[in-house]
Amino acid sequence: MARDLGPVCRICRTEGQKLFFKGNRCYTTKCSFEKRSYWPGIHGKVKSARLRMSEYGTQLRQKQKLRKSYGILERQFAGYFSKALRGKGVTGTVLLQTLESRLDNVVMRMGLAVSRRASRQMVLHGHVLVDGKKVTIPSFLLKPGMSIAIRENSSMLNRTKENVQLATSRGIPEWVKVDVDKAAGTFLALPTRQQMPSDIQENMVVEYYSR
Secondary structure (H helix, E strand, O other), X not given: OOOOOOOHHHHHHHHOOOOXXXXXXXXXXXXXXXXXXOOOOOOHHHHHHHOOOOHHHHHHHHHHHHHHHOOOOHHHHHHHHHHHHXXXXXXXXXXXXXXXXXXXXXXXXXXXXXXXXHHHHHHHOOOEEEOOEEOOOOOOEOOOOOEEEEOOOOXXXXXXXXXXXHHHHHOOOOOEEEEOOOOEEEEOOOOOHHHOOOOOOHHHHHHHHOO
16 A cells, blocks of 8 residues: 555645545635645745746656555556556556556545545455455456445445445546445446546656656
């Protein structure tokens, strides 16, 4: 499991956008990014106003934003890129598809958890079933057609149903199917580039590793 013990709201402020590390709180006025959207630190406002990124700096920031968004350490992220480089298709798109097919991410996308950190904890504690079998590896890569559910005797079941109802009101991705009443769903297919976040510049990440 990736362990970044620093304040997560500083990451959002550094990257200049919300990364939704704190789930529902990020949709309220209590969100730190809403209050202070400038660079963190005592000279944050001045730095944000004067900051001029080089080409390398822009590529690095995009790579860091993508890596931290999914809660992945550097070596594992580099491994995902190497795998995407060898795969068929556009390298950047394949990389994003690999990250989106991680179990902890799909649990979050289905609304079973409010954030990737919360979904990672659910998986590690054995609350999640994949095709009826308990899986405790957050980085487990799902294949189209696999089903995801919360254990019936799990202490998280009632809370999970509430999370799903809230997520449904905000919108569930087309590439997953969710049953609100059962707190379960199916990973239908790998998402297309149009179905993935548009604020990610994966071409910058490819250029960073291609230096």
